Amino acid sequence: MSDATAESAPSYRYTAELAGQIEQRWQEHWDSTGTYHAPNPVGPLAGAVPEDKLFVQDMFPYPSGAGLHVGHPLGFIGTDVFARYHRMNGRNVLHTMGFDAFGLPAEQYAVQTGQHPRKTTEDNIQTYLRQIRRLGLGHDERRRIATMDPDYYRWTQWIFLRIFHSWYDEKAGKARPITELEAEFAQGKRATPDGRGWCELTHAEQQAVLNDYRLVYLSDAPVNWVPGLGTVVSNEEVTADGRSERGNFPVFRRNLRQWMMRITAYADRLIDDLDRLEWPDKVKAMQRNWIGRSHGARVSFPVADSAIEVFTTRPDTLFGATYMVLAPEHPLVDTIAAAEWPDDVDPRWTTGAETPGTAIAAYRRAASMKSDLDRQENKEKTGVFTGAYATNPVNGASIPVFVADYVLMGYGTGAIMAVPGQDQRDWDFATAFGLPIIRTVAPPEGFDGEAFTGDGAAVNSGFLDGLGVDEAKKTMIAWLEENGHGNGTIQYKLRDWLFSRQRYWGEPFPIVYDEDGTPVALPESMLPVELPDVDDYSPKTYDPEAADTEPSPPLSRATDWVEVELDLGQGRKTYRRDTNTMPNWAGSCWYQMRYVDPTDDQRFCEPENERYWLGPQSPGDTGGVDLYIGGVEHAVLHLLYARFWQKVLFDLGDVTAEEPYRRLYNQGMIQAYAYTDERGVYVEASEVVERDGKYFHGDRRVRQEYGKMGKSLRNVVTPDEMCAAYGADTFRMYEMSMGPMDVSRPWATKDVVGAQRFLQRLWRNLVDEETGETRVTDTDPDETTLRALHKAIAGVHEDYANLRYNTAGAKLIELNNHVTKNFPGGAPRVVAEAMVQMLAPLCPHIAEELWSKLGGPKSLAHGPFPKADERYLVEDSVEYPIQVNGKVRGRITVPAAASQDEVKAAALAEEKVAALVGDSTPKKVIVVPGRLVNIVL
């Protein structure tokens, strides 16, 4: 048998080939028997549902052309193990995966090749499906969805209309149907903006009023226009240096008529409800930071006939406001600017210009030409005096008003009161311009910094003197409100969500415009509004720097589609369709609900099914997906938008869950080494060898880098290669044992063999490699083995439940090593069965195969899973290490039931310890039950 070639491994050794056969066979079996179908309470997928359910979800992938590398499935396998563990323990588990199918790459490919994005995307989806099927993921494939399917985006459009037909009632603190607002106007319960009666307004005027309340509304406010992409993008899609996240093009602020989602109405709830979620602190912090709630006051500073409104978080420092600053774009700049400089003007304030007017114009021009990057990198304070003076309301002081670009139009009121004593930016400006600095909070003794931002007693502040910062703020706000100079207020960084894109490959808006240009919502019966075919998929793109260009979306050129004749209740009329598409985030804002009811054509999700899978599980619970795994890169965008939609639908009574994702878990990134040669060109990482700590590609010395896996770095390893070389179970086992799920770590192909060897050993303990027959025995395992077994069972339960797959795997290896060592003739049946059951969540195929070899009745997918017997978890006797002054000096073994005094006596009697203690009396003897004894001399 052993004298032939390399093929001469025993016929039933668990090799990659055998693993592959087993895996394919079981995948087909699962498929054909619908093993992972999870029944719904009602509807097409209805079945008998256990009360105990679990909804596990992966952040669904955008199917890119490159397919998956080994980093992608980490989370997919993680959710699968979790799902399998709970399914085996009797829960009704919903786990599936769909595709975030709209997106720019397919559209760009279409622009280049003319291939319809749908075709590209469908092909890519097939690749993804092939790859994930090979991994043996237990998905309910009946629930697969793709956001580009009209059956799916019909409901995305439907939800858009629900939001469109709603407004936020601040008093009630929730969204309500817009018809109720309209009724309030019509009944005169609510005044129109200009005081006319509702009936006196034209239809278009009425609609314009309602537009200002709708949760999704048309706005002419400044948006981020990216000529290089030919589209606008949201604030969240603009990087810190003012460029587009996609394509890295310059972004320009332009006033364009666009759809906005009134996410700001939910700012408080989006922040406050974070406390109710089981999410990583890091993600919560990022969301809080993004929403940026700050408490403070609005204060009005009179200047000539008008007044400058400022927002400040430090009203307690008002007495130290020695000047004011307006953003260059602030509308009041022109109003208040003086015609001439005052006689004694500081030359630093004028930039040498003849008049304030010319100085301001020059400064504005210079500011507008500075890119955001320049403004950021160059923090030198610049500015120019307006020639005007404002009055500080607390003390009547006359303070100069400047224009400076360190104040941003986009935050607060675009104007500030400057308190150099308590704000470093103001300090810097004041120093550069020779402005007075008044401290209003006493810094601690020995403070040698500039602006002091800490807590302390108020000074130079009239009626605030002596108060701490918090108390002083309250007192000042009360004073401002009493005297009509301002009021306490809350400011947010969060802006409304720009919701239109000038692209082809996205959801069309279910909106048409009438002859007045008033938007009209299409009735539900006309959904979906399907994407028309076009000749040219590209929006008109421009020179990236051409700020003054206009968006021209591809749909606007589908003239037959744009112009429609419809009867929308006023007889047949011609309307124009909205030619924008929704942003890529729309489809992922609600997909968990469609997973629940993927084939329902009456509702986006049947209420009973929603309540069962996503509803609150206890009073105060937010509801939502039980476990949501994905990368931390979606911390703000997707997760904030999805929470917002969820809350609107909750307010409208469409869903019972207040939050989409009750528990969130971020998987770590699998990174990899990459190598560059002397020219800096990447070489194939798999061909690099290490010699004496140096790296070589052939004979050439190469340099090692560490980072993401990517085609351009030539360091991609695919799950396909790994499955071919080792089998899917080995690959799964390896990925899960590399470390905790949330830790990023380097990929190491050479380590995969460890997982392979484990499975081979386990297989060999149960199966004769020569004959394929089982070799389990019916002998009763000894006490030690039973203890090892039940300890493993208890530990593995806990590890699986807490996503600690690396330690669960280690415990299985440990147990298997015990079997190898103690049962060379084959594993005792009870141990073998439990081991296979415990292995199943991690390595489902080999577990199924072994289970059936052991005579298990059917698939292991729904259990059983072993339970630990308490009897074997408690020890009869315990070994105590004896420390003398904290160092281990000896050991004793005593019955587990021994009292502390008995343990103490035994410890002191121990030979080596007794020698050390000698005649002296120990100061203290500490007995930690079950752990150790420490004798302090």
Added chain:
RNA sequence: GCCCCCGUAGCCCAACAGGCAGAGGCAGCCCCCUUAAAAGGGGUCGAGUGCCGGUUCGAAUCCGGUCGGGGGCACCA
């Protein structure tokens, strides 16, 4: 600049809630099987927890400082 996370054998990682630093894997070393080979079998070696200080009978674990790595935000008033 502000905020957050992480530093344990050559490498990836364990150590429940302060209690014997090691569960597991890779690599190394030794032995076995083999004409030979290894994705074969058995065994074995290996760090005092980045550094300094504190609390404690006892610190990888808690506290303060410091160094190194990673991430987020960034003229947000």
